[in-house]
Structure formats: structure tokens, C-alpha cells
Amino acid sequence: MxxxxxxxxxxxxxxxxxxxxxxxxxxxxxxxxxxxxxxxxxxxxxxxxxxxxxxxxxxxxxxxxxxxxxxxxxxxxxxxxxxxxxxxxxxxxxxxxxxxxxxxxxxxxxxxxxxxxxxxxxxxxxxxxxxxxxxxxDTEGKPGVAWRATHGARAAKRETKRGAKAAKREAKQLAREAKQAARIAKAELNLG
Incomplete structure (x- = not known):
């Protein structure tokens, strides 16, 4: 103060x-x-x-x-x-x-x-x-409740988008790995 x-x-x-x-x-x-x-x-x-x-x-x-x-x-x-x-x-x-x-x-x-x-x-x-x-x-120079709520909502939205993008990348990577594993399994079946 x-x-x-x-x-x-x-x-x-x-x-x-x-x-x-x-x-x-x-x-x-x-x-x-x-x-x-x-x-x-x-x-x-x-x-x-x-x-x-x-x-x-x-x-x-x-x-x-x-x-x-x-x-x-x-x-x-x-x-x-x-x-x-x-x-x-x-x-x-x-x-x-x-x-x-x-x-x-x-x-x-x-x-x-x-x-x-x-x-x-x-x-x-x-x-x-x-x-x-x-x-x-007077908030004594600290952010008020309204600002913090708006800022928190924006940060949550940003983090949600980042999480969704990361999940999408992970899903694509898993799909590629699953396809590769299927090809390897099929090749092994054909050889065997």
C-alpha cells in the first residue's frame, strides 16, 4: 500500500x-x-x-x-x-x-x-x-476481478486450442504407426 x-x-x-x-x-x-x-x-x-x-x-x-x-x-x-x-x-x-x-x-x-x-x-x-x-x-495496481476473469478465460481458450492441436498430432502419429504396424504384420503373414 x-x-x-x-x-x-x-x-x-x-x-x-x-x-x-x-x-x-x-x-x-x-x-x-x-x-x-x-x-x-x-x-x-x-x-x-x-x-x-x-x-x-x-x-x-x-x-x-x-x-x-x-x-x-x-x-x-x-x-x-x-x-x-x-x-x-x-x-x-x-x-x-x-x-x-x-x-x-x-x-x-x-x-x-x-x-x-x-x-x-x-x-x-x-x-x-x-x-x-x-x-x-481501487485495486492498488493489481488486476481487478473482471480483468482476471477475462484473462483467465482467454488463457483457458488458448490452452484448450493447444491441447486440441497436440491431441490431433498425437492421433495422426498413432494412425501412421498403426498403418505401419499393419503393413509389417501383413508382410510377415505373407512371408510365413
């Missing part, structure tokens, strides 16, 4: 761990902003999620805020520690979407200064989202 990655990951994850802990300990101040988003999002998720998961999704916004906090803490720790860093970054990016829409709806704010402040926070979250997307796809 490079020095840049060793510094960047904890720095990027720090806000999520801190906000996640805050959401777990004190969710009530976040509920009014989260309520409109959870009222729309929870029924949609429950409709598409398997029954085992849908039944476990909390109904109250307070519990949803706490659950989001837990996910942010776990994702932040995964990203910061490097253990499950790509999955942690992807999870954090996913949690950031409803948080941004609920927390910074600048399009609904009437006051010009307040709207400007909310727009800045919204764009800051978009920047964090971009950083998380980069962290989610």
Missing part, C-alpha cells in the same frame, strides 16, 4: 465514522430531515428486497437513522483499516445518497444564503461520493 492510500483512506472515512457514531448516539435531531426520504425509500426497498430482508428493515425513522449510523461506522472502519476497503467504500457511497438528499435539499430552501450553504454541503457530499467511488474500484 502506498503512503497516499495509507493517508487517504482514513481521512476519507473519518467523517463517516464520526457522523455514524453521532447518528447512533443521538438520532433524534436527524429524524425530521430523514423522515420524508425514509417514508418514500422504505416501501420501495421492502417491495424489491427478499422477504427475509424486508421483514428486518426497521419501521421507525429513529431506528433507520441509527441503522444508517451503524452501517457508516462499519463501512468507515473497513475503508480506514484496509480490511474490506472496497466493499466499505461502496457501502459508504450507497449510504451517502439518501443522507445527501435528506440533509441538503437546497432546492427546497427559500432563503438565498441558506440555499447557498445547503448547495455547498450538497456538492461537498458529491465530492465525497466521487472519492468513495474511486476507493471502491
Amino acid at each position: 502506498t503512503v497516499v492510500r495509507a493517508l487517504a483512506r482514513p481521512l476519507l472515512s473519518m467523517i463517516f465514522v464520526a457522523q455514524g457514531v453521532n447518528s447512533i448516539r443521538n438520532p433524534e435531531p436527524l429524524v425530521p430531515k430523514a423522515q420524508p426520504v425514509t417514508d418514500r425509500l422504505v416501501p420501495m426497498v421492502k417491495n424489491v428486497a427478499p422477504a427475509q430482508i424486508a421483514d428486518r428493515i426497521p419501521e421507525t425513522t429513529v431506528n433507520l437513522v441509527r441503522l444508517n449510523g451503524v452501517v457508516q461506522v462499519l463501512g468507515g472502519l473497513a475503508l480506514a483499516s484496509g480490511k474490506g476497503r472496497r466493499a466499505g467504500a461502496a457501502v459508504l457511497a450507497t449510504t451517502l445518497i439518501p443522507v445527501t438528499v435528506a440533509g441538503h435539499p437546497f432546492w427546497q430552501v427559500k432563503d438565498k444564503d441558506a440555499r447557498s450553504a445547503q448547495r455547498i454541503q450538497f456538492m461537498k457530499n458529491l465530492g465525497l461520493f466521487g472519492g468513495l467511488l474511486l476507493a471502491a474500484v
Whole structure:
């Protein structure tokens, strides 16, 4: 791991761990902003999620805020520690979407200064989202799973062709040897 990655990951994850802990300990101040988003999002998720998961999704916004906090803490720790860093970054990016829409709806704010402040926070979250997307796809210079799968398939195809050609050569050689053995046997029968 490079020095840049060793510094960047904890720095990027720090806000999520801190906000996640805050959401777990004190969710009530976040509920009014989260309520409109959870009222729309929870029924949609429950409709598409398997029954085992849908039944476990909390109904109250307070519990949803706490659950989001837990996910942010776990994702932040995964990203910061490097253990499950790509999955942690992807999870954090996913949690950031409803948080941004609920927390910074600048399009609904009437006051010009307040709207400007909310727009800045919204764009800051978009920047964090971009950083998380980069962290989610960062393979540290090693080939990703998709590349390895494609490369492995090509190598297998190449080896299969080589094996087929070798088998064809062997079959021709065996056929020649069988013909020669038959000629020798026939010649011996004619002499005998």
C-alpha cells in the first residue's frame, strides 16, 4: 500500500465514522430531515428486497437513522483499516445518497444564503461520493476481478486450442504407426 492510500483512506472515512457514531448516539435531531426520504425509500426497498430482508428493515425513522449510523461506522472502519476497503467504500457511497438528499435539499430552501450553504454541503457530499467511488474500484495496481476473469478465460481458450492441436498430432502419429504396424504384420503373414 502506498503512503497516499495509507493517508487517504482514513481521512476519507473519518467523517463517516464520526457522523455514524453521532447518528447512533443521538438520532433524534436527524429524524425530521430523514423522515420524508425514509417514508418514500422504505416501501420501495421492502417491495424489491427478499422477504427475509424486508421483514428486518426497521419501521421507525429513529431506528433507520441509527441503522444508517451503524452501517457508516462499519463501512468507515473497513475503508480506514484496509480490511474490506472496497466493499466499505461502496457501502459508504450507497449510504451517502439518501443522507445527501435528506440533509441538503437546497432546492427546497427559500432563503438565498441558506440555499447557498445547503448547495455547498450538497456538492461537498458529491465530492465525497466521487472519492468513495474511486476507493471502491481501487485495486492498488493489481488486476481487478473482471480483468482476471477475462484473462483467465482467454488463457483457458488458448490452452484448450493447444491441447486440441497436440491431441490431433498425437492421433495422426498413432494412425501412421498403426498403418505401419499393419503393413509389417501383413508382410510377415505373407512371408510365413
